[in-house]
Amino acid sequence: xxxxxxxxxxxxxxxxxxxxxxxxxxxxxxxxxxxxxxxxxxxxxxxxxxxxxxxxxxxxxxxxxxxxxxxxxxxxxxxxxxxxxxxxxxxxxxxxxxxxxxxxxxxxxxxxxxxxxxxxxxxxxxxxxxxxxxxxxxxxxxxxxxxxxxxxxxxxxxxxxxxxxxxxxxxxxxxxxxxxxxxxxxxxxxxxxxxxxxxxxxxxxxxxxxxxxxxxxxxxxxxxxxxxxxxxxxxxxxxxxxxxxxxxxxxxxxxxxxxxxxxxxxxxxxxxxxxxxxxxxxxxxxxxxxxxxxxxxxxxxx
Numbered sequence: 580x581x582x583x584x585x586x587x588x589x590x591x592x593x594x595x596x597x598x599x600x601x602x603x604x605x606x607x608x609x610x611x612x613x614x615x616x617x618x619x620x621x622x623x624x625x626x627x628x629x630x631x632x633x634x635x636x637x638x639x640x641x642x643x644x645x646x647x648x649x650x651x652x653x654x655x656x657x658x659x660x661x662x663x664x665x666x667x668x669x670x671x672x673x674x675x676x677x678x679x680x681x682x683x684x685x686x687x688x689x690x691x692x693x694x695x696x697x698x699x700x701x702x703x704x705x706x707x708x709x710x711x712x713x714x715x716x717x718x719x720x721x722x723x724x725x726x727x728x729x730x731x732x733x734x735x736x737x738x739x740x741x742x743x744x745x746x747x748x749x750x751x752x753x754x755x756x757x758x759x760x761x762x763x764x765x766x767x768x769x770x771x772x773x774x775x776x777x778x779x780x781x782x783x784x785x786x787x788x789x790x791x792x793x794x795x796x797x798x799x800x801x802x803x804x805x806x807x808x809x810x811x812x813x814x815x816x817x818x819x820x821x822x823x824x825x826x827x828x829x830x831x832x833x834x835x836x837x838x839x840x841x842x843x844x845x846x847x848x849x850x851x852x853x854x855x856x857x858x859x860x861x862x863x864x865x866x867x868x869x870x871x872x873x874x875x876x877x878x879x880x881x
Contacts, residue, residue: 609656611674611723612664619745625778625798627760628695628746630673630821631738635680635687636862637661643838643860647831648672648755648823667755688864691728692760692819693738694778694803695746699725702739705777706731731773733764735817749801751873758824758869760804764817767793767806774806820857822867828856831868 634640650665665672680687696702710732717727724743752758764770771782771794780796794806825831835858844857854870
């Protein structure tokens with residue numbers, strides 16, 4: 580089993596999220612494929628097991644992510660409810676779904692990252708009881724399983740899922756795959772208590788390092804995500820940010836700009852030696868870039 584310790588990351592002052600809105604109406608979900616194929620039947624509560632990008636511009640998103648990360652693309656369902664999946668070397672990385680923009684002036688773009696839970700109905704009820712609300716109430720999909728998307732009390736968007744086929748295992752993320760997830764919020768203590776009490780995470784305080792992170796969330800011997808601070812004066816809503824592993828952050832940032840994206844937080848030597856950046860796709864969806872070498876890879880280098 581792969582175990583990792585992800586370094587702390589910086590406080591983000593750039594705009595990461597906008598107002599939270601419902602993701603889909605009751606009849607807007609197409610049939611979705613299994614999360615694991617062949618089925619594993621093994622579940623890992625607390626693990627981030629999937630991500631969906633909801634956007635008003637499918638063509639722009641497909642072009643951006645396939646070129647930036649070398650992702651492959653496959654349609655799952657056609658309009659009026661189009662949905663597709665990005666793959667990396669045959670491994671499913673994320674889904675892409677259409678969501679109509681709220682206005683003509685600004686497109687819609689938001690990632691939803693899903694945590695594996697034993698019971699979606701129970702978790703949905705618990706989150707609502709704590710002050711959250713359902714954006715996409717529980718759906719039961721034959722091949723995918725039970726899913727829901729909610730806003731937590733601090734308005735962060737989080738997906739929950741109990742896969743009917745089982746969860747992906749705790750393997751080492753390769754280049755072009757999600758490596759890390761971090762919540763940025765103004766009340767880190769309240770967020771830590773929320774995720775500990777509902778999801779059963781072990782909450783670990785940051786080590787005495789130069790990087791800025793407040794808590795790590797761990798389960799099953801693995802760090803699952805982090806919680807970092809947003810300044811009180813920030814207009815950014817609480818946001819879960821996913822980081823994709825790349826081999827060269829500077830090069831990836833230049834490619835982002837060439838593809839029509841925006842650099843929100845450029846690489847900075849003060850932040851894990853410049854091996855981290857936060858960018859946005861052409862519609863405005865934030866995503867993290869991180870270069871990370873595992874111990875055995877470092878040992879293999881000349």
